[in-house]
Amino acid sequence: MKLLFAKEEIYGRIEKFQKFLQDNAIDIAIIHHNADMFYFSGTIGNGYFIIPASGDPIFAVKRGVERIKSLSPISNVVVFKKSSELKELILNAGKTTPKTVGIAMDVITLSEFKFLETRICNNMTFKNISAPIRLQRSVKSESEISIMKKAAEIGDYVFSEAKKYIKPGLTEWNLCAYLEYQAKLKGNLGIVRVRNPHLEIVFGHVLSGPEGAEPSYGDTPTGGVGVSPAFAQGSSSRIISEGEFISIDTMLCYNGYLSDQTRNFCIGTPPEQLMEALETSLSLHNLFVQSAKPGATAGEIYDLILNEAKKSRLFEFFMGTGNNKVSFLGHGIGIEVDEFPFIAPKQNTILQKGMTIAFEPKFIIPGEGVAGIENTYVIQEGGALPLNTFPENLTTL
Amino acid sequence: MKLLFAKEEIYGRIEKFQKFLQDNAIDIAIIHHNADMFYFSGTIGNGYFIIPASGDPIFAVKRGVERIKSLSPISNVVVFKKSSELKELILNAGKTTPKTVGIAMDVITLSEFKFLETRICNNMTFKNISAPIRLQRSVKSESEISIMKKAAEIGDYVFSEAKKYIKPGLTEWNLCAYLEYQAKLKGNLGIVRVRNPHLEIVFGHVLSGPEGAEPSYGDTPTGGVGVSPAFAQGSSSRIISEGEFISIDTMLCYNGYLSDQTRNFCIGTPPEQLMEALETSLSLHNLFVQSAKPGATAGEIYDLILNEAKKSRLFEFFMGTGNNKVSFLGHGIGIEVDEFPFIAPKQNTILQKGMTIAFEPKFIIPGEGVAGIENTYVIQEGGALPLNTFPENLTTL
Numbered sequence: 174m175k176l177l178f179a180k181e182e183i184y185g186r187i188e189k190f191q192k193f194l195q196d197n198a199i200d201i202a203i204i205h206h207n208a209d210m211f212y213f214s215g216t217i218g219n220g221y222f223i224i225p226a227s228g229d230p231i232f233a234v235k236r237g238v239e240r241i242k243s244l245s246p247i248s249n250v251v252v253f254k255k256s257s258e259l260k261e262l263i264l265n266a267g268k269t270t271p272k273t274v275g276i277a278m279d280v281i282t283l284s285e286f287k288f289l290e291t292r293i294c295n296n297m298t299f300k301n302i303s304a305p306i307r308l309q310r311s312v313k314s315e316s317e318i319s320i321m322k323k324a325a326e327i328g329d330y331v332f333s334e335a336k337k338y339i340k341p342g343l344t345e346w347n348l349c350a351y352l353e354y355q356a357k358l359k360g361n362l363g364i365v366r367v368r369n370p371h372l373e374i375v376f377g378h379v380l381s382g383p384e385g386a387e388p389s390y391g392d393t394p395t396g397g398v399g400v401s402p403a404f405a406q407g408s409s410s411r412i413i414s415e416g417e418f419i420s421i422d423t424m425l426c427y428n429g430y431l432s433d434q435t436r437n438f439c440i441g442t443p444p445e446q447l448m449e450a451l452e453t454s455l456s457l458h459n460l461f462v463q464s465a466k467p468g469a470t471a472g473e474i475y476d477l478i479l480n481e482a483k484k485s486r487l488f489e490f491f492m493g494t495g496n497n498k499v500s501f502l503g504h505g506i507g508i509e510v511d512e513f514p515f516i517a518p519k520q521n522t523i524l525q526k527g528m529t530i531a532f533e534p535k536f537i538i539p540g541e542g543v544a545g546i547e548n549t550y551v552i553q554e555g556g557a558l559p560l561n562t563f564p565e566n567l568t569t570l
Numbered sequence: 571m572k573l574l575f576a577k578e579e580i581y582g583r584i585e586k587f588q589k590f591l592q593d594n595a596i597d598i599a600i601i602h603h604n605a606d607m608f609y610f611s612g613t614i615g616n617g618y619f620i621i622p623a624s625g626d627p628i629f630a631v632k633r634g635v636e637r638i639k640s641l642s643p644i645s646n647v648v649v650f651k652k653s654s655e656l657k658e659l660i661l662n663a664g665k666t667t668p669k670t671v672g673i674a675m676d677v678i679t680l681s682e683f684k685f686l687e688t689r690i691c692n693n694m695t696f697k698n699i700s701a702p703i704r705l706q707r708s709v710k711s712e713s714e715i716s717i718m719k720k721a722a723e724i725g726d727y728v729f730s731e732a733k734k735y736i737k738p739g740l741t742e743w744n745l746c747a748y749l750e751y752q753a754k755l756k757g758n759l760g761i762v763r764v765r766n767p768h769l770e771i772v773f774g775h776v777l778s779g780p781e782g783a784e785p786s787y788g789d790t791p792t793g794g795v796g797v798s799p800a801f802a803q804g805s806s807s808r809i810i811s812e813g814e815f816i817s818i819d820t821m822l823c824y825n826g827y828l829s830d831q832t833r834n835f836c837i838g839t840p841p842e843q844l845m846e847a848l849e850t851s852l853s854l855h856n857l858f859v860q861s862a863k864p865g866a867t868a869g870e871i872y873d874l875i876l877n878e879a880k881k882s883r884l885f886e887f888f889m890g891t892g893n894n895k896v897s898f899l900g901h902g903i904g905i906e907v908d909e910f911p912f913i914a915p916k917q918n919t920i921l922q923k924g925m926t927i928a929f930e931p932k933f934i935i936p937g938e939g940v941a942g943i944e945n946t947y948v949i950q951e952g953g954a955l956p957l958n959t960f961p962e963n964l965t966t967l
Contacts, residue, residue, distance in 0.1 A: 174795070174796075174798075174799060174802070206767075211800055215799055217770075217787060217800075219768065219787050219788055236785065236787065236893055236894045237785055237787035237894065240784070240785065240787055240793075241787070244802055276680075278681045278684075279681040280679060280767070281680050282675070282676055282677060282678060282680070282767060283675040283676075283678050283679070283683045284675045284700075286680045301681075347755060349754075350751055350755055351751070353750075353760075354751035354754075357743075357750065357751075358747055362800065363750075364770060364801055366770075370603075370604075370677070370679060371604060371616065373761060375760055376760070388634055389634065390616050390631070390637055390638070392616060401571070401574070402573065402612055402613040402825075403574065403608055403613070403825050403826025403827075404614075404823075404826065405571070405614070426800075426801075428799075428800050429798060429799075429800025429801065496649055496651075497633045
């Protein structure tokens with residue numbers, strides 16, 4: 174199998190992070206989280222990716238050394254079977270015995286942390302390196318963006334298949350299953366990595382008619398009824414009918430990178446109020462495209478878009494209603510769904526060239542349904558550029 | 571939507587756990603993990619499920635109260651918007667102010683634990699309640715088993731579809747995608763909950779021919795090549811040919827409960843060595859069926875099966891080869907893939923009636939492929955009863 178990233182790129186990421194470690198007097202970073210491990214090594218192993226503040230990183234795994242060597246440009250891949258062996262590796266990874274160790278505290282479990290604290294890194298001081306890892310990961314390289322474009326292409330393909338397949342009498346569930354199948358045949362990996370352990374996100378939500386406005390239990394603007402109390406979100410067994418909005422929100426993964434997009438479909442004449450909501454969503458996209466430039470903070474963009482949305486007479490339905498409103502308009506996306514930056518209140522993350530953001534201004538109108546589009550964008554000098562190119566915002570059938 | 575479990579069953583689970591809390595002087599349990607929350611409430615919410623040692627539990631969520639009220643028999647569902655409100659709820663949940671609080675430390679992140687420790691449960695002592703939760707969850711009720719039977723039925727259906735669909739020239743990936751689509755149409759939810767945050771498990775692995783023997787990077791006996799370094803496991807773009815084993819390992823989820831099963835397929839004449847491995851796998855299943863009775867420990871069953879497997883001349887390939895062998899023969903399964911008990915060395919969990927176990931004695935033979943069957947079983951007085959009923963262990967086409 175071909176490596177996803179050249180050795181120079183992978184070691185460049187490591188060197189950039191080593192600069193952060195040096196500047197913050199952190200002697201060593203222990204990368205345990207799959208998504209972070211993938212970013213720094215180009216693949217995933219069952220173990221730890223160890224980055225000393227200077228010198229060569231070590232990929233220490235319990236098994237599968239040969240596979241990792243064939244999938245990652247990392248030269249130092251070693252197997253450990255006992256915790257004493259892991260300890261030895263960590264103690265000797267840098268030039269001096271480490272005293273301060275960085276770990277991503279938002280994703281390590283308390284049990285695993287206690288294992289590292291008491292068995293491996295005795296008498297060391299722990300620092301939380303989650304934010305700097307997420308900040309570095311938020312700015313994508315050209316090669317990462319080209320992978321994300323491929324994911325977005327699959328997303329566009331899914332919409333073109335939906336256009337051919339939607340017919341009255343089809344259930345949301347069966348339409349979603351068919352689209353997922355088509356996406357798989359085009360290389361969608363079918364996993365959706367999420368940093369927040371409470372969030373569960375799958376391939377797609379097909380939400381139709383008034384029931385589509387059922388609020389989410391998770392931190393997402395749209396919810397849907399689902400088919401089971403065990404996973405009460407997304408597509409339901411509701412039959413799609415004429416004269417209602419069908420919102421198709423898909424999450425594609427190609428070579429480990431995600432693309433998140435939503436389009437609207439309607440058989441026959443669309444409801445007027447949802448058309449108005451869609452128009453507003455589109456104008457908010459235009460504002461985002463123009464204003465989401467390097468240098469602006471995520472919080473400023475949030476305020477700008479929200480103030481514009483307030484001019485709509487449908488504002489009470491914007492991003493949910495009442496207690497069920499969510500407090501963001503977009504989220505960074507890449508290896509994980511919930512990356513930096515968040516287009517949300519008071520976020521002081523400064524937008525940079527190469528950041529990738531799923532922007533999703535949506536209206537959830539009880540008794541009517543869901544309207545709004547979502548694109549995954551990359552931030553460029555002139556503003557935000559959509560990676561999705563499916564041209565129709567509302568496809569009428 | 572219909573409730574999955576009657577009020578009596580859900581409150582019975584809570585009362586049983588309250589007995590444990592009382593016996594261990596734990597004043598309150600804070601359930602934060604989705605799978606545990608589903609077990610105790612019948613659904614999932616964005617927040618905490620609070621179980622005082624005695625008295626009524628509280629489902630405290632940030633949003634989606636109405637939905638939870640319609641999907642769970644829990645009567646006390648409240649919304650909190652600020653951490654001070656959550657603190658108030660926890661301080662007043664029991665008869666006295668709690669001093670000792672139980673939390674599942676294997677699944678809570680360090681950041682969330684610190685939030686609870688410093689903002690909510692100040693001056694309280696924390697106890698790890700992961701093992702008792704997992705032990706209670708490991709014994710399934712009649713209603714849980716009937717849901718798991720439905721999941722197993724979908725698994726059986728998938729094999730019957732594979733029998734019709736497999737043909738030379740098809741890729742592993744496309745076969746797997748087709749089967750996943752068929753499973754979705756039968757109600758497979760498409761999520762696979764895993765307790766271990768390092769494990770990533772999807773619908774299925776279709777592994778064919780010699781490349782199927784590629785070891786896993788995760789803690790699973792079979793691996794597969796996959797299609798990307800970003801998720802290097804499972805089905806690949808390899809074309810299925812005549813005269814080789816095709817191992818189809820599927821993970822179905824129906825109403826939140828899983829079924830895990832593997833069957834073998836072959837176009838034409840199967841390789842002799844893999845046939846021998848399959849025969850051995852079957853005889854180990856027979857031994858498991860007879861011996862996995864209430865009262866035996868999981869470790870005893872592991873030793874018994876392993877000693878029998880050692881008699882095979884193919885033992886060096888049993889559960890992997892060399893450094894890539896895994897040290898278990900089966901795993902508890904239900905809401906999560908990796909439940910108690912583990913059929914693994916030195917496990918002292920005592921088997922009980924109603925425990926559900928995926929048993930998977932497999933041979934991974936480099937240069938040849940993968941052979942072995944897997945069933946999800948329920949422990950009964952007389953031994954283990956398979957929930958899967960697809961009758962063919964090797965389907966020749």
